[in-house]
Amino acid sequence: MADGGTMFFSVNGLSKHFGGIHAVENLSFTLERGEILGLIGPNGSGKTTTINMVTGALRPTGGTIVVEGSDMAHSPAHLFARRGVARTFQVPRLFRRMTVLENLIVPALSDYAERRSTAEERARGVLQFLKLGHLANQYARALSGGQQKLLELGRALMLKPRLLLLDEPFAGVHPRLLEEIIDHIKSLNRDGHTIVLVDHNLEAIQSVVTRVMVMARGQKIADGNVAEVLQNPDVVRAYTGTRTSH
Amino acid sequence: MLHLSFTRWSQAVLLIVALLLPLGMGPYWIHVGAIAWYYALLAASWALLAGYAGQFSFAHVAFAALGGYASALCAGQLGFSLPVAIITAILLAAVIGALIGALVLRLSGPYLALFTLAISEIFRLMLVAEEDVTRGMLGLPVPGLFTGKSDIPYYYLGLALVVLALVAMNGLLATRVGLFLRAIREDEGAARASGVDTTRYKILVFVVTSVIAAIAGIYYGHFIGILTPNIAILPEMGLVIAMAVIGGIESLPGAVIGAVVVFLLSETLRSYGEWRFVLMGLALILVQRFAQNGLFPVLESLGRRRQERRAAIPSVGGPSNG
Amino acid sequence: MSYFLLLAVNGLVIGLIFALVASGLTLVFSVLKVVNFGHGSLYMLGGYASYYLITALGLPSLVGVAGAMVALFIFGVIFERLVIAPMYTDKVERKDEYAIIVTFGLTILLSNLGLVVFGPFSKSPPSFMPGALILGPLILPYDRLIAAVVAVVLLVGLTLFLKRTALGQALDAVSQSRESAAVIGIDPRRMYTIAFGLSSALAGGAGALIAPIFALSPSMGDLPAVQAFIIIVLGGMGSVGGSIAGGILLGLVQGLGVGYLPDPNRALAYTQAFGALLLVVTLLIRPTGLFGRSHLRLE
Ligand SMILES: Nc1ncnc2c1ncn2[C@@H]1O[C@H](COP(=O)(O)OP(=O)(O)OP(=O)(O)O)[C@@H](O)[C@H]1O
Ligand SMILES: [Mg+2]
Numbered sequence: 001m002a003d004g005g006t007m008f009f010s011v012n013g014l015s016k017h018f019g020g021i022h023a024v025e026n027l028s029f030t031l032e033r034g035e036i037l038g039l040i041g042p043n044g045s046g047k048t049t050t051i052n053m054v055t056g057a058l059r060p061t062g063g064t065i066v067v068e069g070s071d072m073a074h075s076p077a078h079l080f081a082r083r084g085v086a087r088t089f090q091v092p093r094l095f096r097r098m099t100v101l102e103n104l105i106v107p108a109l110s111d112y113a114e115r116r117s118t119a120e121e122r123a124r125g126v127l128q129f130l131k132l133g134h135l136a137n138q139y140a141r142a143l144s145g146g147q148q149k150l151l152e153l154g155r156a157l158m159l160k161p162r163l164l165l166l167d168e169p170f171a172g173v174h175p176r177l178l179e180e181i182i183d184h185i186k187s188l189n190r191d192g193h194t195i196v197l198v199d200h201n202l203e204a205i206q207s208v209v210t211r212v213m214v215m216a217r218g219q220k221i222a223d224g225n226v227a228e229v230l231q232n233p234d235v236v237r238a239y240t241g242t243r244t245s246h
Numbered sequence: 247m248l249h250l251s252f253t254r255w256s257q258a259v260l261l262i263v264a265l266l267l268p269l270g271m272g273p274y275w276i277h278v279g280a281i282a283w284y285y286a287l288l289a290a291s292w293a294l295l296a297g298y299a300g301q302f303s304f305a306h307v308a309f310a311a312l313g314g315y316a317s318a319l320c321a322g323q324l325g326f327s328l329p330v331a332i333i334t335a336i337l338l339a340a341v342i343g344a345l346i347g348a349l350v351l352r353l354s355g356p357y358l359a360l361f362t363l364a365i366s367e368i369f370r371l372m373l374v375a376e377e378d379v380t381r382g383m384l385g386l387p388v389p390g391l392f393t394g395k396s397d398i399p400y401y402y403l404g405l406a407l408v409v410l411a412l413v414a415m416n417g418l419l420a421t422r423v424g425l426f427l428r429a430i431r432e433d434e435g436a437a438r439a440s441g442v443d444t445t446r447y448k449i450l451v452f453v454v455t456s457v458i459a460a461i462a463g464i465y466y467g468h469f470i471g472i473l474t475p476n477i478a479i480l481p482e483m484g485l486v487i488a489m490a491v492i493g494g495i496e497s498l499p500g501a502v503i504g505a506v507v508v509f510l511l512s513e514t515l516r517s518y519g520e521w522r523f524v525l526m527g528l529a530l531i532l533v534q535r536f537a538q539n540g541l542f543p544v545l546e547s548l549g550r551r552r553q554e555r556r557a558a559i560p561s562v563g564g565p566s567n568g
Numbered sequence: 569m570s571y572f573l574l575l576a577v578n579g580l581v582i583g584l585i586f587a588l589v590a591s592g593l594t595l596v597f598s599v600l601k602v603v604n605f606g607h608g609s610l611y612m613l614g615g616y617a618s619y620y621l622i623t624a625l626g627l628p629s630l631v632g633v634a635g636a637m638v639a640l641f642i643f644g645v646i647f648e649r650l651v652i653a654p655m656y657t658d659k660v661e662r663k664d665e666y667a668i669i670v671t672f673g674l675t676i677l678l679s680n681l682g683l684v685v686f687g688p689f690s691k692s693p694p695s696f697m698p699g700a701l702i703l704g705p706l707i708l709p710y711d712r713l714i715a716a717v718v719a720v721v722l723l724v725g726l727t728l729f730l731k732r733t734a735l736g737q738a739l740d741a742v743s744q745s746r747e748s749a750a751v752i753g754i755d756p757r758r759m760y761t762i763a764f765g766l767s768s769a770l771a772g773g774a775g776a777l778i779a780p781i782f783a784l785s786p787s788m789g790d791l792p793a794v795q796a797f798i799i800i801v802l803g804g805m806g807s808v809g810g811s812i813a814g815g816i817l818l819g820l821v822q823g824l825g826v827g828y829l830p831d832p833n834r835a836l837a838y839t840q841a842f843g844a845l846l847l848v849v850t851l852l853i854r855p856t857g858l859f860g861r862s863h864l865r866l867e
Contacts, residue, residue, distance in 0.1 A: 081441035110441030355664035356603035375837035527677025
């Protein structure tokens with residue numbers, strides 16, 4: 001479990017503009033160690049852009065991203081990964097013509113701290129956990145959509161993440177696999193992983209998180225207990241498509 | 247594994263054949279063989295750059311020209327001793343390779359191809375235009391490496407360079423760098439998200455392959471004795487691409503064999519003139535269309551591949567088409 | 569002054585031809601997201617097609633040009649169906665490289681086929697119309713005038729076609745998003761084939777128009793192709809209007825450059841290098857072209 005709620009990740013005044021589009025505007029939030037946060041919002045509200053920024057894939061237009069005391073807003077993506085900030089992609093981005101095992105070994109070897117043999121051992125453990133063991137030597141391209149999502153989760157786990165950002169892990173997944181992924185996320189959180197979970201499947205999100213943050217048109221419009229937030233009129237309006245007052 | 251489908255055993259046999267061949271060949275074919283090693287070096291290093299690392303560059307023969315001209319000018323006009331001239335040329339290629347690698351960090355696919363094509367053309371046009379230094383299309387004389395008239399020393403030097411380059415490149419690929427390069431080729435963003443310092447490895451692969459291309463050019467210049475800007479024309483790059491693709495763009499020994507076979511064929515069929523290149527263009531399209539891993543890996547592991555393909559059929563659902 | 573005018577007018581004519589070549593390249597790029605490295609050899613093929621239609625079949629010159637465009641359209645459609653189309657299936661994993669290699673292979677194939685079939689020596693088809701229009705100090709051969717007029721007609725026609733017709737709109741829809749286009753009932757694969765055919769026809773038409781001005785040779789497509797690459801990176805990358813403007817501009821710059829720089833050998837080399845340098849600098853500033861949309865990989 002979390003060790004008494006030390007704040008270890010905080011985002012302050014984060015913005016991203018693409019030309020005239022304000023994809024994310026003045027976003028601030030903090031995460032405590034061991035916490036699991038649901039991040040929801042209508043299409044185009046800036047969720048993926050937020051993940052891209054807090055993993056270094058996109059340079060923010062403004063704002064700070066503080067990971068355990070140091071501002072990483074201008075660090076390249078691979079340094080985020082090495083600091084244990086790991087992610088999955090909305091549409092799986094695997095190394096398609098590499099084997100499942102190789103997909104997992106890449107992150108393990110990337111910081112030169114681990115030997116290949118121990119990395120491979122750890123990868124087999126992760127495959128066991130994800131029930132993908134029998135696919136170890138398959139090419140990633142040969143996996144089904146759901147299996148690809150699992151493998152991406154595994155690849156993120158190989159970074160020994162302190163913070164795990166999952167972009168729509170439930171989207172397009174077979175109901176049977178959905179249960180499985182939910183269980184994986186729960187058990188990862190039980191083991192102390194801090195997780196940000198982005199998805200449109202509110203039901204699935206509610207079964208995992210207690211805190212949820214809502215974005216609409218690049219801005220945070222609510223943050224707090226799931227049940228309360230979903231009653232919030234601003235949130236309801238954002239989802240039903242009518243303009244909010246601000 | 248797919249990427250190392252040439253067994254050590256068959257490589258050893260090929261090496262022995264290559265070593266013994268000059269015993270049974272006349273001077274003409276020894277000369278041809280020595281030139282084939284030049285293309286083998288280029289094709290194999292380009293296969294590493296384009297096939298392994300996914301950096302499709304049209305500037306590879308320009309690096310051969312850079313090496314050749316630099317070594318020739320250092321040895322000639324600047325009066326360096328041969329070893330110093332050669333080392334200077336190699337270092338220069340490493341520096342320029344790093345520079346190009348750094349410049350193209352944000353480019354991919356057709357943009358990278360166009361960029362390197364333009365760089366290559368600019369360099370070639372400079373070689374043509376700056377006659378005072380390069381003697382333009384008249385050609386720059388280059389001192390030989392060996393005394394005597396025989397091409398046999400060059401043949402064995404070329405062979406040694408090919409073997410060394412293959413050993414060095416395979417050595418590199420066997421480390422985690424090989425894994426990272428393939429990851430970068432498959433998805434650079436995902437590689438970065440997995441902690442891979444993609445900048446570093448992309449520059450590295452440009453340096454390594456540029457140096458090998460430059461070594462090929464240095465070897466060629468000192469062997470042939472004269473260099474013209476035509477060493478870097480687009481059809482030469484086309485030849486190298488065809489050799490690598492036909493041999494197997496993701497297999498370094500495959501690219502070497504592709505280079506040797508294509509070049510020997512084109513020499514054997516000399517009497518057919520340009521028809522040879524019609525055939526080569528057609529072969530390039532057909533191989534890419536029907537056998538994207540090249541002909542030689544396909545021949546080598548026909549049976550094994552069929553098994554792999556059967557095993558690779560997805561076990562649950564179809565592959566996602568996201 | 570009259571020297572300047574002469575150079576400018578000649579540059580303009582060449583520029584219009586460049587614009588035709590570049591707009592075809594742009595069409596394929598924006599719809600298929602493919603840079604056709606074989607575009608220059610289609611231009612060459614068009615020149616020879618019209619030459620043989622005119623000399624062997626005895627067709628009138630402009631009919632020969634039209635015939636060349638039809639022939640090249642058919643050639644483009646067949647090549648797209650047989651060689652490019654597999655790219656959109658799961659069979660081809662590395663799509664960018666695949667497209668570069670097969671189109672570049674087409675160049676090797678066609679330019680050498682040109683050498684063996686048409687011979688290395690240049691050929692000249694008969695004039696569209698002998699003589700020249702004399703406007704004071706300015707002598708304008710009718711061939712150039714006619715080539716320019718036909719080029720303008722084709723460019724205007726292309727623009728109208730893309731803007732006003734249902735097929736043109738469908739091409740544009742696919743170029744913006746093939747998924748959304750498919751949703752509204754447009755078959756993207758069909759549009760790819762049509763775009764490639766049209767693009768080939770434009771290249772072929774340009775080659776046929778230039779034939780009476782400069783003679784035909786198997787390597788005649790190399791330079792215009794490189795110019796077209798530069799133009800689409802600079803201006804177009806998806807914009808037909810941009811590539812027309814870019815083509816005319818580049819033709820003018822080169823016409824004047826070669827005329828005014830002292831040493832002709834160097835002038836030629838460096839005006840070519842200048843275009844390439846422009847391309848390099850543009851890509852360094854904007855890795856996906858100056859005014860281009862970001863490059864969409866076909867996944
Ligand atoms: N690279 C980009 N260039 C331009 N605009 C972009 C880019 N990436 C995202 N956007 C825009 O930024 C806004 C936010 O997009 P984002 O992908 O972050 O939304 P999202 O909340 O993840 O939506 P979804 O639920 O559909 O995944 C959208 O308007 C999108 O069009
Ligand atoms: Mg998203």
